[in-house]
Amino acid sequence: MDSSPLDELVDAFVNLEEDKVLNLVEGLLKEGGDPTDVLEACRRATTVIGERFERGEYFLSELVYAGEIFNRVMEAALPKVTREVKPIGTIVLGTVQGDIHDIGKNIFKAFSQAAGFEVIDLGVDVPPERFVKAVMEHKPNIVGMSGLLTLAIESMKKTVEG
Ligand code: B12
Incomplete structure (x- = not known):
């Protein structure tokens, strides 16, 4: 069975494949994908990364790298949620x-x-x-x-x- 692009994104993020993550994010956003779904997929990935860290399969360097990848994803996704509104x-x-x-x-x-x-x-x-x-x-x-x-x-x- 083919996995959805969001599942692919989670897998790529968990495996810290930065280029693949950024390409998938760019593709999803270009096709009008919801930036919230993109961020939620990456958030799910960081939960798995945290579990791997707890089990000693990932180390601090992987946590640091995950943070860096997430920041790159946010650079692409967050401008899509920002809009001018009346202050509330x-x-x-x-x-x-x-x-x-x-x-x-x-x-x-x-x-x-x-x-x-x-x-x-x-x-x-x-x-x-x-x-x-x-x-x-x-x-x-x-x-x-x-x-x-x-x-x-x-x-x-x-x-x-x-
Ligand atoms: C990336 C990461 C790091 C990066 C952080 C980079 C950064 N700029 O933030 C770095 C490498 C710096 C790091 C360091 C450490 N980390 Co860390 N880290 C993570 C990791 C993998 C992902 C966290 C993340 O940002 N996820 C993405 C976000 C989007 O997900 P989220 O947090 O669920 O998102 C929601 C909430 O945050 C919420 N939210 C946040 N703020 C607010 C505020 C308001 C008002 C509201 C309403 C909501 C809200 O909204 C978000 C959207 O839904 C987690 C694993 C995990 N399970 O979370 C561990 C984790 C949090 N880290 C952990 C640990 C142990 C550490 C270190 C102590 C490691 C070490 N030995 O040095 C240090 C601590 C440094 C310190 N003093 O803070 C543990 C914490 C364990 C515990 N119970 O205390 C975790 C859970 C990993 C694990 N399973 O062991 N880490």
Whole structure:
């Protein structure tokens, strides 16, 4: 049975075949494919990559490379979700202290902007004091805290208490 281009994309990403991934993404987007489906396929692939990392089949270098490939995919896909809209609110966003994962945060940011939010992005490894300062300054409707590590939960608690 032939696999769908999105399944092919997941396989190529899991195997870290950068050129194949980028060609498939370019083809899918050119044919009018939904950028959300493309990003979701890549997200699924990173879950498998994470499992391989846990089993000791992939190492830190593979996680780094997966991050780089994802960033290239986002460069192609995110402009397709961005559009000019009337501002509907403000979000202060950041990856909490101790965590530097930002791919999911950046996707959330792009979709929030496309929905009409102004996003104040504080970056990664953001200490509670910087969140507090940004909240005082921008008075946002929403505060978005990102974190993928288990230890990020502690940082989030501290930030909320801050
Ligand atoms: C790529 C990656 C990296 C890259 C990150 C590059 C980058 N610029 O982000 C690098 C190499 C830097 C990295 C480093 C590490 N990583 Co890492 N990494 C991953 C990996 C493979 C993919 C993560 C990813 O971005 N996926 C793509 C995104 C799109 O998927 P997603 O996160 O599910 O997306 C959604 C959410 O993020 C959500 N979201 C995110 N932010 C926000 C905010 C708001 C407000 C909302 C509403 C939603 C939202 O929206 C997204 C869209 O649906 C995961 C594996 C996995 N299972 O996730 C491990 C993983 C997260 N890493 C892990 C580990 C252990 C590490 C390291 C400690 C490894 C090491 N020994 O050094 C370091 C930690 C560094 C640090 N201090 O943060 C573990 C975490 C385990 C744990 N329970 O704590 C994982 C789960 C791998 C594993 N299975 O072991 N990593």
